[in-house]
Amino acid sequence: MKKLHDSLISIPNRHVFLEQVNQLIQIDPEQSLLLVDVVRFSDVSSSFGYDVGDKILLEIANRIAKLFHSKALLGRVSGDIFGLVIHGLHTHDQLHAFYCHLVEHFKTPISCEDHAFIADFNVGGASNPLKNRNVNSFFSLAESALKQAKSNKFDNFQYAKAFKDQSSGRSLALKADIARAFSNDELEIYFQPKIDLQNLKIVGAECLLRWNHPLDGVLFPGALIEAAESYNMMNEVGYWTLEQAFKSAVTLNNCGLELKISVNMSPTQLYDLNFVSNLSLLAAKYQVNFKQFELELTEDVALSNSFLVKNQLAEIRALGMTIAIDDFGKGYSNLAYMRDIVIDTIKIDKTFVMELDQTPVNRAIIEATQLIAKAANCGIVAEGIETLEHLHILREIGISQGQGFLFSKAVPIAQFIELAQQELIVGSSLVRKQRTSG
Structure with a gap:
């Protein structure tokens, strides 16, 4: 029987799943891929709460895993989209039969905490083109099928078996979105304060x-990043973000705010052999100290290629920059990478913080993380702090820094400067609340 998952975080995420698929097609390119999108699942979380939503999503994942034979590979591509790799070059009819089997099975409602949910799906299916060993091309083929399935009127399944001409209208539109965003200055950096949890002062950001879309206003950049990943433009996005961080450091320093600035590192930059030299060029151009910057990478990036990661990160640290592991604990039980690379900060994933006052296991995980951090001689930042109770418990545990909506959401630089210069008025009000409640 297929082993069931105990939690969503035990299901391979997009990066891990892609690497697993890549390993499969290097050995045997005859594979088929289904991308399974849970229709209108956001309504579940917004109606019943994220805790119920996650339990239902986990039940869906485990049912999918049980439905297919033991050699099928399951991954969580995004919030409510799962990937399933099945060995063999399956035809349209065969993959459509899998889809029908899936839909028929889920006519039985999922029950959770007095709620019932009948899952429906959009499914994109693809057979890996003959002798193709490019995992991104294979994955993009299934993604294009899923996009078409979402727009179909009578059948929520679509099959793709051949690469489309990259000069298609959709492709050009996506590329045009990226080009326009750069040329029209539609992209912007927002800053979320990092707080000293003892005195509630801003110590970094x-x-x-953010994407200032001409029609839709300020957006999270998911669509833009998805397009950039599809067309190998993440390096451009990553370097643009880095340069804005260096520019912002100059602005902050001129205001007397020499704070630590953290920047998310694009996975593609880790494989860019010119990355370190480009960092040096930026530092020279803006005349800022490397010690003011921290690069954040996710655990899947840390595991992706230990030899290359170890060398690249060692060179970055030699410049004076620090390295943080973002979303720590979210996607892995394998912490072997902690022995292979030197890091300076562990950022505890918000999923362990947001239910800290309700789930004793979350506290235990954070306490265990603290032991790991102490052994690795690195600091800890807790993400997702939303309530005073979260703050109290983190202080009890001994976590020194954090960020979250309790203090401030991410804001434009002018608003961030105002917060920092006022030494975080929100923090002062929290202190008053604590004294009143105490």
Whole structure:
């Protein structure tokens, strides 16, 4: 029987799943891929809460795993989209039969905490083209099928078996979106404060990308990043973000705010042999100290190629920059990479913080992370702090820094400067609340 998952975080995420698929097609390119999108699942989380939503999503994942034979490979491509690799070059009819089997099975409602949910799906299916060993091309083929399935009127399944001409209208439109975003200055860096949890003062900030869309207003950049990943333009996005961080450091320093600035590192930059030299050029151009910057990478990137990662990160640290592991614990039980690379900061994933006052296991995980951090001689930042109770418990545990909506959401640089210069008025009000409640 297929082993069931105990939690969503035990299901391979997009990067891990892609690497697993890549390993499969290097050995045997005859594979088929289904991308399974849970229709209108956002309504579940918004109606019943994220805790119920996650339990239902986990039940869906485990049912999918049980439905297919033991050699099928399951991954979580995004929030409510799962990937399933099945050995063999399956035809349209065969993959459509899998889809029908899936839909028929899920006519039985999922029950959770007095709620019932009948899952429906959009499914994109693809057979890996003959002798293709490019995992991104294979994956893009299934993604294009899923996009078409979502727009179909009578059948929520679509099959793709051949690469489309990259000069198609959709492709050109996506590329045009990226080009326009750069040329029209539609991209912007927002800053989420990092807080000293003892005195509630701002000690740093994380840079987060926002897209000022001409029609839709300020957006999270998911669509833009998806397009950039599809067309190998993540390096451009990553370097643009880095340069904005260096520019922002100059602005902050001129205001007397020499704070630590954290920047998310694009996975593609880790494989760019010119990355370190480009960092040096940026530092020279803007006359800022490397010690003011921290690069954040996710655990899947840390595991992706230990030899290359170890060398690249060692060179970055030699410049004076620090390295943080973002979303720590979210996707892996394998922490072997902690022995192979030197890091300076562990950022505890918000999923362990947001239910800290309700789930004793979360506290245990954070306490265990603290032991790991102490052994690795690195600091800890807790993400997702939303309530005073979260703050109290983290202080009890001994976590020194954090960020979250309790203090501030990510804001434009002018607003961030105002917060920092006022030494975080929100923090002062929290202190008053604590004294009143105490």
